[in-house]
Amino acid sequence: MPTFLTAYRWEMRKLVSQKRTYLGLGAATAVPLIFVAALALQSGSPNDVAFGRYVRDSGLAIPLVLLLFASVWLFPLVTALVAGDIIAAEDHNGTLKTILTRSLDRGQVFAGKLLAAATYAALALLLMGSVAVVAGSLESGFNGLVSLSGTHVAAGHALGLVAASFGVYMIPVAAVVCIGLLLSALTRNSAAAVVGTLMFALLMQLVGILPGLSGTDPYLLTTQFQAWQGFFRTPTDWEPIIRAVWVCALYAVPAGIGAYLVFVRRDVAGG
Numbered sequence: 001m002p003t004f005l006t007a008y009r010w011e012m013r014k015l016v017s018q019k020r021t022y023l024g025l026g027a028a029t030a031v032p033l034i035f036v037a038a039l040a041l042q043s044g045s046p047n048d049v050a051f052g053r054y055v056r057d058s059g060l061a062i063p064l065v066l067l068l069f070a071s072v073w074l075f076p077l078v079t080a081l082v083a084g085d086i087i088a089a090e091d092h093n094g095t096l097k098t099i100l101t102r103s104l105d106r107g108q109v110f111a112g113k114l115l116a117a118a119t120y121a122a123l124a125l126l127l128m129g130s131v132a133v134v135a136g137s138l139e140s141g142f143n144g145l146v147s148l149s150g151t152h153v154a155a156g157h158a159l160g161l162v163a164a165s166f167g168v169y170m171i172p173v174a175a176v177v178c179i180g181l182l183l184s185a186l187t188r189n190s191a192a193a194v195v196g197t198l199m200f201a202l203l204m205q206l207v208g209i210l211p212g213l214s215g216t217d218p219y220l221l222t223t224q225f226q227a228w229q230g231f232f233r234t235p236t237d238w239e240p241i242i243r244a245v246w247v248c249a250l251y252a253v254p255a256g257i258g259a260y261l262v263f264v265r266r267d268v269a270g271g
Contacts, residue, residue, distance in 0.1 A: 006110025007104055015120060020085065024078035028124040032066055033134035036139050038055060050148060050229060058143040059136030060158045063129050066233075067169055070128070071225030075169075076176055076201035077194075078124045083117040083180025084193030086258065087263065091188040106264040114256070117177045122170055129166045133159070149234040165228035171244050172224040175252035176201065182255040185262040218243065221251050 016020045039045075039055060039062075046052035049068050054061040059225055104112075145158045153161065183193040204222040207213055217223050227244035230237035 002057065004104075004108040004111035004115070007109045008115045009112075011112050011116035012119065015082065015116060020081050020182055021120065024081045024120070024124050025127060027074065027078060028128040029131050031070070032062065032128055032135055035066060035132075036135040037060065040139055051145070052091055054145060055136070056140055058145050058155070058158070059133065059140040060142070060145055060155065062072050062136030062140065063132035063162055064165065066128065066132050067165065067225070067228065071172075071222060072205060073198070073202070075121070075125070075173055075225075076198050079117075079121045079173055080177045080194045080197035083177045084184050084195075084197050085190040086113045086117050087181065087184040087259075088188050088190045088193050106266070107260070110260050110263045114177070114181060114259075116120065117181060118174055121173050121177055125166055125170055125173060127160070133183075136221045145232075147232045147234055148229060149232075151234045153232070161231045164231050168228040168231070168244065169225060170243055171227070171248045172221055175224075175248040175255070178252040178255040178259065182259040182262070185259045185266075210246075219247055219250075221248065224248050 007201060033053070045055050046065060049065055051061040051064045055065060142155050144155045145153045147153050176197060180193060180197040181198045187193050187196065202222045208217050208220050208222060224244035224247055225241040226242075230240045
């Protein structure tokens with residue numbers, strides 16, 4: 001009997017055949033390679049960001065520095081490329097009618113699309129992290145790190161913390177997926193949904209730096225991209241990580257429900 005996993009497999013096969021899928025994955029691969037190449041060709045380090053001063057001492061510092069830069073534009077854009085397109089493209093191409101008249105109900109189709117978009121984002125994040133660790137270790141060595149509390153972290157333990165950091169980073173990325181799906185369902189236009197998702201993320205960045213609005217910073221979606229830093233304090237600071245879970249849920253749940261309601265109420269007969 002068909003389930004949402006059937007729809008998920010459909011969506012993953014479609015993603016494999018689409019060029020824009022590889023644009024995001026290519027960017028996730030290219031950014032750490034470009035960063036490491038620049039590090040090899042130039043002197044100096046990005047000392048103004050966390051772990052920036054250690055990029056020449058340990059390759060494990062490089063994926064952490066990239067997480068800081070990626071939250072500004074890279075992962076909102078990579079996520080939006082698929083989440084903003086996954087409903088709107090079929091609406092634009094006129095294929096959504098066919099999909100919604102298959103044996104699966106609309107809720108199952110929506111679940112398949114949501115899971116496929118989240119899988120894509122997770123894969124891009126995994127790809128960036130893996131390339132950064134390997135390339136960084138080849139350039140700067142697989143060495144331990146100095147934590148944000150000033151304590152030394154052995155290389156093996158640091159690698160585990162890097163992996164955990166990327167896992168926590170996926171929490172706000174998942175919220176961006178839901179926002180992209182909502183805009184994809186509402187606008188019925190891929191370009192508008194992709195740009196809208198990216199602009200939303202940039203707006204959150206802007207609000208965070210405006211004078212007089214500093215009190216909103218802990219509740220901004222973009223702030224939650226920094227929650228992983230709690231792993232690199234001694235003892236582990238769980239407060240920003242726990243806050244990231246419920247703050248991201250405040251963004252993701254309404255957006256996800258809104259996208260679902262728009263999708264299941266879609267007027268197929270009316271086009």
